[in-house]
Amino acid sequence: MAGPVENKGSITLRNAREVAAAFGVGVAGGYLAGRALRRGMDGRSARVPQGTTEERTKRYYNEAQSYLTGQLQGTCHFGYTEVGQPFALGTALHGMEVQLGQALGLEPGATVVDAGCGFGRVAKTMASEFGLNVIGVDLVPQRVEEARRFAQEHGVSDRVSFIEGSYSKLPLKDNSVDAIYTMETLCHADSLEDTLAEFRRVLKPGGKLVNVEYTIPPHESLGRIRRKITDTMVNNTGMASIGHFTHGAFPSIMESAGFEGVDVRDISQNVWPTWHHLFKQALQDNRTKLLPKILHGTLMDTPNLAGSLMIWPYRRQLRENIITSTKPNIDSQQGKI
Ligand SMILES: C[S@@+](CC[C@H](N)C(=O)[O-])C[C@H]1O[C@@H](n2cnc3c(N)ncnc32)[C@H](O)[C@@H]1O
Numbered sequence: 001m002a003g004p005v006e007n008k009g010s011i012t013l014r015n016a017r018e019v020a021a022a023f024g025v026g027v028a029g030g031y032l033a034g035r036a037l038r039r040g041m042d043g044r045s046a047r048v049p050q051g052t053t054e055e056r057t058k059r060y061y062n063e064a065q066s067y068l069t070g071q072l073q074g075t076c077h078f079g080y081t082e083v084g085q086p087f088a089l090g091t092a093l094h095g096m097e098v099q100l101g102q103a104l105g106l107e108p109g110a111t112v113v114d115a116g117c118g119f120g121r122v123a124k125t126m127a128s129e130f131g132l133n134v135i136g137v138d139l140v141p142q143r144v145e146e147a148r149r150f151a152q153e154h155g156v157s158d159r160v161s162f163i164e165g166s167y168s169k170l171p172l173k174d175n176s177v178d179a180i181y182t183m184e185t186l187c188h189a190d191s192l193e194d195t196l197a198e199f200r201r202v203l204k205p206g207g208k209l210v211n212v213e214y215t216i217p218p219h220e221s222l223g224r225i226r227r228k229i230t231d232t233m234v235n236n237t238g239m240a241s242i243g244h245f246t247h248g249a250f251p252s253i254m255e256s257a258g259f260e261g262v263d264v265r266d267i268s269q270n271v272w273p274t275w276h277h278l279f280k281q282a283l284q285d286n287r288t289k290l291l292p293k294i295l296h297g298t299l300m301d302t303p304n305l306a307g308s309l310m311i312w313p314y315r316r317q318l319r320e321n322i323i324t325s326t327k328p329n330i331d332s333q334q335g336k337i
Contacts, residue, residue, distance in 0.1 A: 052190070053188065053190035053238045053240040054139060054166060054190065054238070055238075056235070056236070056237065056238030057139060057188050057237070057238030058139055058140055058238075059238075060236060060237045060238055060303060061076075061118075061139075061140045061143065062140060062142070071278065071281065071308075072089075072093060073089065073090060073093055073121075074119050074121050074150070075093050075097075075118070075119070075121040075122065076118040076119065076121075076183075076184070077093070077096055077097075077118075077122070077183045077184045077212065078092075078093075078096060078184070078271045078274045078275065078320065079091075079092025079093045079094075079095060079096050079271065079273070079274035080092055080095035080096040080098075080099050080267060080270045080271065080274075081095065081270055081271075081272075081273040081274070082095075082270065083269050083270065087273035087274070087276075087277065089274070089277060092273065092274050093121075093274075094125070095270075096183075096212070096271075097121070097122050097125040097126070097129075097183075098125070098129070099212075099267070099322060100122065100126075100181060100183060100210060100212060100322070101125065101126055101129060101130040101132075103210045103265075103322050103324050104126075104130070104132075104179050104181060104208060104210050105208070106130065106132060106178055106179055106208070108130065108131025108132070109131060109132075109133065110132055110133070110178040110179065111132070111133045111134075111135065111176075111177045111178050111179075112126060112132050112133070112134055112135070112177060112178060112179040112180065112181060113134075113135050113136075113137065113167075113170065113172070113177050113179070113180040113181070113199075113202065114126070114134050114135065114136040114137065114181060114183070115137055115167035115170075115180055115181065115182045115185060115186075115199070116137070116138060116139075116167055116182055116183070116184075116185025116186075116188065117134075117136030117137060117138045117143070117144075117147055117162065118138060118143050118147070118183075118185075119143055119146045119147055119150060120136055120143075120146065120147025120148070120150045120151055120160065120162065121150065122181075122183050123136045123147065123151065123156075123160050123162075124150060124151060124154050124156055124160065127151075127156040127159040127160045128154065128155075128156055131159075132159070133159050133160075134159065134160045134161075135161055135162075135163065135172070135177070136160065136161070136162040136163070137162070137163045137164075137165060137166070137167045137170065138162070138163075138164065139164070139165070139166055140164075141164050144162045144163070144164045147160075147162045148162050167182070167185075167189075167195065167198070167199075168189060168190065168191065168194055168195045168198055169198065170198055170202050172202045173202070174201050174202065175201075175202075175203070175204045175205065176202055176204065177202055177203060177204065177207060178203075178204060178207055178208070179203070179207055179208040179209070179210065180199045180202065180203060180207070180208075180209050180210075181209070181210040181211070181212070182210075182211045182212065182213070183212045184212055184213065184214070186211050186213050186241065187213060187214065187239040187240075187241050187242040187245060188237075188238055188239055188240065188241065189240065189241040190240050190241075191240075192241040192244050192253070193257065195241075196253075196254070196257035196258075196259075197257065197258075200257060200258050200259065200327055203327040204327070205327060205328065205329045205330045206326060206327065206328075206329035207326070207327045208324065208325075208326055208327075209254075209259060209324070209325050209326070209327070210322065210323070210324050211250075211321075211322075211323045212320070212321070212322050212323075213245060213250075213320075213321055213323060214242070214245065214318055214319065214320055214321070215245045215246060215247045215248075215249065215250070215318070215319045215321055216230070216242060216245060216246060216247070216317070216318060216319075217246065217247060217317050218246045219243060222317075226314070226317075229306070229310060232303075232306075233303055233306065233307060236301070236303040237303050237307075247319055250262065250264050250321065250323045251264065254323065254325040258327070258328070259325035259326060259327060259328075260325065260326055260327075260328050261324075261325060261326045262323065262324070262325040263323070263324045263325070264321050264322075264323050265321060265322045265323075265324075266319055266320075266321055267320050267321065267322055268315070268318070268319045268320050268321075270320075271320045272312075272315055275311045275312040275315055276312050278308040278311065278312070279308060279309060279311065279312035279313070281308070282305055282308035282309050283309070286305055289305075293305075
């Protein structure tokens, strides 16, 4: 993609009406508020993110915990809505999990790793609706605790277990699981290469990998402000690998990591209703907090809020995808692995 693409998404022009509605002002006021918002994102960040990728990720999710639990009903992923169907948040969130289960396409009783399982909502759906045995892994202790409680409450503890730790170092044997999935979490991998090698080690030959992931435009194609927003988001949230996830890059990423049969399904339009919902909600819920943040240039210190505000306006630059691939089967590779 050549040249700056910033004009393809802008809080100021495309969304003046929504900003206006959220602030209870006219469209002209919405335009001005939108400009201010954008400047707030461009402002200095009061906090310089410290620590390793894992430390940043943990800090981000500890802070995000209550907000995301409330907004996304305990899940930590976007929703899937069939194009043309009315939007309902709960239906959409569940719909995304169903899409994942269908992409896995496993027989009941198969064992699957949920890498970056969060509060265990996805794991519960995989166990209760697809009959899978799930091993959830997450860095954040509170998330693992809540995931265990949730599994207990929903009667799936016999099929779902959780490990606190990094999905880049799984305490599992070689060739031991039927599938691995990541639901909006592979972007946090500190080393993408090492993480995919770890997934490949643990998967059985012929085992499936399904990643629900965003892709973004190449960094150099972004305008100055969009580039700055992206950098700040990445630093504040520990999304160390998102820079690799440019549109169209996944087939070569997965093939270089030793996977085959890569399929990338673009589901961007299916997540737009959820992005729109989060955008409107973030504006409504934060009306009084936004002005001081904008004035102090510290909007980016609350990445969840900044992210919710920016994802809908920039929707045409971002894509959400379901990427499926397979670890080569020894037989089909004639013993090459
Ligand atoms: C966007 S949330 C998604 C949670 C869950 N997959 C869902 O859809 O509800 C990302 C999760 O990945 C976890 N995570 C990030 N990096 C990780 C790593 N290296 N190892 C294990 N978990 C990680 C975070 O703690 C967080 O819970």
